[in-house]
Amino acid sequence: MRIIPVLDVLSGEVVRGIAGQRDSYQPVKSILTPNSDAYSICEAFDKQFGITEYYVADLDGIERDAPNIDVLLSLQSLHYRIWLDAGFSSVEKLNSLQSSLSLDFLDRIIVGLECCPDISSLEALLKVVGPERLVFSLDLKNGLPLLPADVSAGWMQATSIQIAQQVVELGVSTAIVLDLAAVGVGQGTPTLDLCRQLKQKYPELELITGGGVNSVADLARLESSCDGVLVASALHDGRLTKEDLQTYA
Numbered sequence: 001m002r003i004i005p006v007l008d009v010l011s012g013e014v015v016r017g018i019a020g021q022r023d024s025y026q027p028v029k030s031i032l033t034p035n036s037d038a039y040s041i042c043e044a045f046d047k048q049f050g051i052t053e054y055y056v057a058d059l060d061g062i063e064r065d066a067p068n069i070d071v072l073l074s075l076q077s078l079h080y081r082i083w084l085d086a087g088f089s090s091v092e093k094l095n096s097l098q099s100s101l102s103l104d105f106l107d108r109i110i111v112g113l114e115c116c117p118d119i120s121s122l123e124a125l126l127k128v129v130g131p132e133r134l135v136f137s138l139d140l141k142n143g144l145p146l147l148p149a150d151v152s153a154g155w156m157q158a159t160s161i162q163i164a165q166q167v168v169e170l171g172v173s174t175a176i177v178l179d180l181a182a183v184g185v186g187q188g189t190p191t192l193d194l195c196r197q198l199k200q201k202y203p204e205l206e207l208i209t210g211g212g213v214n215s216v217a218d219l220a221r222l223e224s225s226c227d228g229v230l231v232a233s234a235l236h237d238g239r240l241t242k243e244d245l246q247t248y249a
Helices: 038-049 059-064 069-076 091-098 119-129 160-170 192-201 216-222 242-247
Strands: 002-010 013-016 053-058 081-085 106-112 134-141 174-179 206-210 228-231
Touching: 002 038, 002 059, 002 206, 013 038, 038 053, 038 069, 038 242, 053 059, 053 069, 069 081, 091 119, 106 119, 119 134, 119 160, 134 160, 160 174, 160 192, 174 192, 192 206, 192 216, 216 242
Parallel strands: 002 053, 002 228, 053 081, 081 106, 106 134, 134 174, 174 206, 206 228
Antiparallel strands: 002 013
């Protein structure tokens, strides 16, 4: 099971995500480094844990369609495996970012439910990005699908399982299940039951979850149902150690 650190980037800095309340996010404070820029955070994770794969949520791209180009350029220079969520709701938005920097350095491109209005938009992105690179994020808030303001009628009444079914049938091979209400609160990962259902129904689906990981015990509970886990606060606070992560390498 892969452990993938999360970098929530806002106004050029890595911030501490708490319960999806983005207006109140503050620069991250980490025992690993006094700095809060993405470059330093990645280097610190690499030095401490030997991790070279990162999930980057560009909150300015997601919320305001204003991605942090300078931050992305700095990460490009590190040659790490980067998963990027920058609010890709359409091929046009993907091309807009690509006009500012090459996206070839990205290992995975994430299309989140909270930004994607309908299955046809996802299908168009899948054709451009390819199933080997595109990751669909099944975004939740308190257990319910987190839908964009311009969501189509097709997804308006759909359950999490129904959305996942449409996505898998479309050809998506990797999915994230993330409940934003659990992010940063350290009370366990509430998506476990949903992940179990999805893994049983779609055993070939590469399934990543996260949000609320507090200790190595949470990783143990997730291992049988998930191929990877997104983690942030537990690494910055020292609740997960290098030895803990090596158990799941």
